[in-house]
Amino acid sequence: MTDLFEPSLAQRPASPPPSRGRSSASKRAARKRKRRRQQRTFVILLVLLGILGVGGYYLLDRVGSSFAGFELPFGQQAEDYSGPGGDPVQVVIPEGATGSAMGSVLADADVVASVAAFNEAFDTTPGSAGIQPGTYELPTQIPASEAVQMLVANEKIETKVTIPEGFVAEQVIDKITSVTNFSREEVEAALGDADAIGLPKQAGGEVEGWLFPKQYVVQPGDTAVDLVKTMVSQTIAELESAGVPKSEWEDTLNKASMVEREAMTDEDRGKVARVLENRLAAGERLGIDATLAYGLGKPAHEITVSEWDDASLPYNTRQNDGLPPTPIANPGAASIEAVAAPPEGDWRWYVTVNLETGETKFTGDYNEFLEFRGEYQEWAAENGY
Template sequence: MNDLFSTTEPTEERATPSERRASRRERRRARRRRRVRTFFVLTVTVAVVAGIAFWTYPRVEEMITGGPTIETDYPGPGHGEVQVQIPDGATGRDMGAILVEEGVVATEGAFSDAFDENANAALIQAGTYTLRREMAADDAVAALLDPANRAEVTITVPEGFTTWQVYERIATVTGTPVQEVEQAAEDTEALGLPEAADGDPEGWYAPATYSFEPSDDAATILAAMVDQTVTRLDRLDVPEREREEVLTIASIVEREVNLPEYYGQVARVIYNRLDDRGGETNGRLQMDSTVLYGNGEVGGIPSPQETREESNRYNTYQHAGLPPGPIGSPGTEVIEAVLDAPRGSWLYFTTVNLDTGETVFAETADEQQAHIDQLRSWCDENPQSCGTTQD
């Protein structure tokens, strides 16, 4: 009869010696497999834990210290100086890449974070900035928002400046040899000089204060000044065929009187003299300022001999009509006065008080002589101030 507790597998006591050996080998292999699995699980677990720690440590440290660590941002305030060019349309990340390359900030990420956290960062303008090396990202953003850090070249062209005065001003401010500036001016096509100028830029360099990048060359600077004049004439609706004449008259007016209240009347004197071909002036402007310009001067009184020199094309005592072109760069106010000169029959004007600039106008030579006598009396009383008679 079968034993109710029997099993199909032999027990250790009933197994044969070979069966017992096989069983022991199987148990050893099972133990090895368990050890391998355990080792693999532990290895993966350690790797995961290490990765998490590596990722979280800087952030935990940042929470504890209250700011980014030295590995991602410089502590500031920085040292030395470096000029950085921010191009037009640059994003915060673009700026960060530029600043990292120039050694201003430690990482792009630090700058991007600081950029995003500053509500005014979007107001940063393209241009060249003077910054420090190894700045904190927050400070770098603030520095780019500060106009004082713009590394601009500022050039002011006063009203009435001649071309040679403009070239000298550019050379002085930028450190460019004046010969290079003059050579740049010869390429009138690159300057955008209108055909009406007939190749002569005199009068087309608009008086204004300009801001340029340190990298801008003389051609770029001069082209901006010409473009400003074209823009002004466009705004005033001056026909292209009349622009050279308007600039010429305006440049003379600006040199002849120094008070805007007289601009329009002096312009009317010029118009009247141009029309007076058969009258007292015989169509001659007889302006000291044009004679002086033709001699390469910008102030003073021409001598009687200078007013008789016919070789000077700008000598309006000898040559009827307008001179060959402008004698300087007129400002917007005087151009407007020339375009809207008041009605009147004046052929003469004289500044009778050189301290105040008081100027009187006359229709006849006799009236003009009386005004000249008035000026002479004033000069006798103020010899230290008397120097110019304008007619």
């Protein structure tokens, strides 16, 4: 291969005849050629080192900080603030964020001076792997170690809204407005915007039954529509999880709401669901006390005889056939699952014979049902009901 710094063999002059030694001129020329080769080599090395140096610095700046505990070259220390900190800012730690991703969020918000400093602190702070996603309020320009410790403390800016099973829509509104900054007008407007909250058309614009009971987290910037939409989405997810066909969503929630209000124990949910199916299949009225109580907005024991006999009351399932006009509460997963797959049984009646213990007796025999009812009436008289 041809030498980069010397002429090829074909271009070289003929070798001088052998002699016992070179002249001073030829020695000087040889030394000059050697120096030129060394100078060229040195220049090329400098250029290569310069390219590698710039590229290496760029690479370190762009991706090197993604490695926790990465040590900067030549003994350099990661840039860090000494404190005491400035005005607070809100930062959002996304779901599944790595330490470097968190560091980028904080560096962009000027909470920490550099991602590298955050990574070093993250790598050496106990509990850092357990930092949770969410919105945090942190001072600007604080030491990276302090920023990591504040995230580990998990003091997020959020509001938790817990909706119990069996709450009606009005109670859900009261709960939301009592723990959030949403006004009643905002919540009611959200509930009335079926398209915005993703309410299925089969609900007929009525949200009762579609506000799934569980704990929700409201982040800064969330709206009432965001919260209600999440509730409706969760209800749909539960229906799908239980294997309920879309065409049966509304009826399933209607039945599940009655199970939620009538069953006193988890064991009884499936039996109540089976009673509903058996009575509907037989063409019998449901006769559920909780439906009329919902329609009138008062406890069942306060309903008068004339109200029980009033067929004009749409939620009176003693006097009207089929299901009530809407669900009567927001059922939980257990009640939905009970309706989706009720146990086999011939039960058509049930009576809670002791309201304090929740003891409920089921039967497929009407005369036995009358015995159970008498047992309840005796208990109620003894206990002031």
